[in-house]
Amino acid sequence: MTKSDFYRLCGGTFFVLVSNARKPIQSKAECYNGITSGLTEPEALLALAKTVIPDIPKPMNSEMKTLKDNTRDFKACLSNGGGFFRFGDQAVLKSFDVRVRQDYKQPLAAMNDFMDEFLDIKTSTKKDEYLVKGLVELLDADKEIGNDEIFYVRADGSTMTKSQILTASELCVQPFLLGLWHYVLTVVRDNKVGKDTYKDFCPPRGGAERIYTKQLGENSKREIAITYCDIDKTDNDFTEPKEHIPGENEENRAYKENDTSSANEEAASVPGTVINNNPFFLNISGGNNSIYNHVDKVEINHEARRDKGE
Template sequence: MTKNESLRLCGGTFFTLLLEARKQLLSANEHYAGKKDGLTEYETLIGLARVIRSDLATPMPTEIKTIQGNASEYKKCKNAGGGYFPFGDKTALRVFDERVKNEYADTLRKMCCFVDGFIDAGGDIKKDELLVKALVELISLDNHIDDSQSFYIKEDGTTAQKTELVNMREIPLEPFLLGVFHYAVCNVDNTAGAETFKIWCPSTGGGKRAYTGDIGVNWPVNIKLSYIEPKDDDFADNKADKSPDDIIVEEVYEEPRQEEAKSKQQMVFNFNVTGNNNSFIQHVDNITNNYYGGQKKDGE
């Protein structure tokens, strides 16, 4: 396939592909019976929006219908999703951009939480693998993305240029999704993907426009995905509380050896040393205490 002027990566086209990788949905009968899976289009978009703004309020029941319509229009690349979603909020996007660049670990944790809640990661039918291949192919075909464009798709927060990205064979899922999502919402007007949506989801004369695209299916590069877990916040906080020069000394008493006089009590000091070099000393030496009960015994 050659580069196509109509195929564009933006927030709406990213979201369209993402929806195809959701966890298994409930059937229509199950929904009719009152069951809920929390994976509707608008709920998925709310989850994705919380990667940008984690304090996004849960909508009131009276707002649901409007938000459903906004999510549909965002998917169709008609606009930025209305006032509820942060995709058209310049301040929210600026802060998100800064967090990706300067607070990557925390922002990645939010994407990990989204993937855990909504995406069929590691499943038997490999929805996540097809999603990644589709996004890679879309990036390769989008001639509005320069070959030198950088994406924050690596687990350590560093970037890969487009030329490297389209040839990658090992990709960490959550960092990849974060980096592509970040580029799409911070650099591209959502209406740019309107023609792409029409190609993937053709009109049915007023009915629901189902996804019929096959992008990613024939991507020639074999991609192996890896997955990461959010880091434990308590562990991170504990490390942050430690001063680089902290030295913790623990005094441990041991019973005296049988061959030694009972009056000689041994004191063993264990040192736990934490610092920038992460050195750790378990045992230093034995110190013989010649004093018993505060007084020196005769003959010693």
């Protein structure tokens, strides 16, 4: 038995290889200077999760530790992503499976968005090529996956078997990643099967951050040409939650409150003037009383009363 005979393709091991293909992240010195790349593993897994849950909410500040812990455990094949990512939620997986089978363009566009934002693609580093070849090597090494197992890895949403993938001379990157991602979540499901694979991929470093060291794709002897299909940006009914922006009424209210305070200060200097912010007022002038539907202030004319000796 070779050392790779125990390798398993699952959500965590898939993410190890994908994470290794990310764009360059900032150095520690840049972090200290407040420069952030937005390419951390929790951010990457959250973006990848949007292919599964298009309307997954952004985490609140109070949830950031949970997000980091869930990402670490998912990558290490210790859990299915915890309560935040919900990769173990049967209803979530069912909905994702239906979209892949019946509305392939939607999750494919989401995967394309993820790749554009996070992965180092179409550059001289060849990280995209190594990623594809590494995943093929991992698929080949997983003896639990039969040669007739199907994957939704074609741009039109059709399938290829494991045997067809292993002998392919060309693979399209976006649908290939989506097809394997769909498979590990909806078919493999149990992310813990990859714990030993993760340990070999990312050996312990005495408490320091564990780093992928296997270089499956870089050492691959396979001749696989990678291609990209033209995909429009995500087009679905889901909208990303946005920060609260005051509506017109709220802006007007804020303006009026500020305007009223300055008007009050100005009017306070006028003798005999009583200010009332209620929209209905009683205006009394001299000896004749009149009721008005709306006025801005109440004026009491003391001079008129003095003229009558009152």
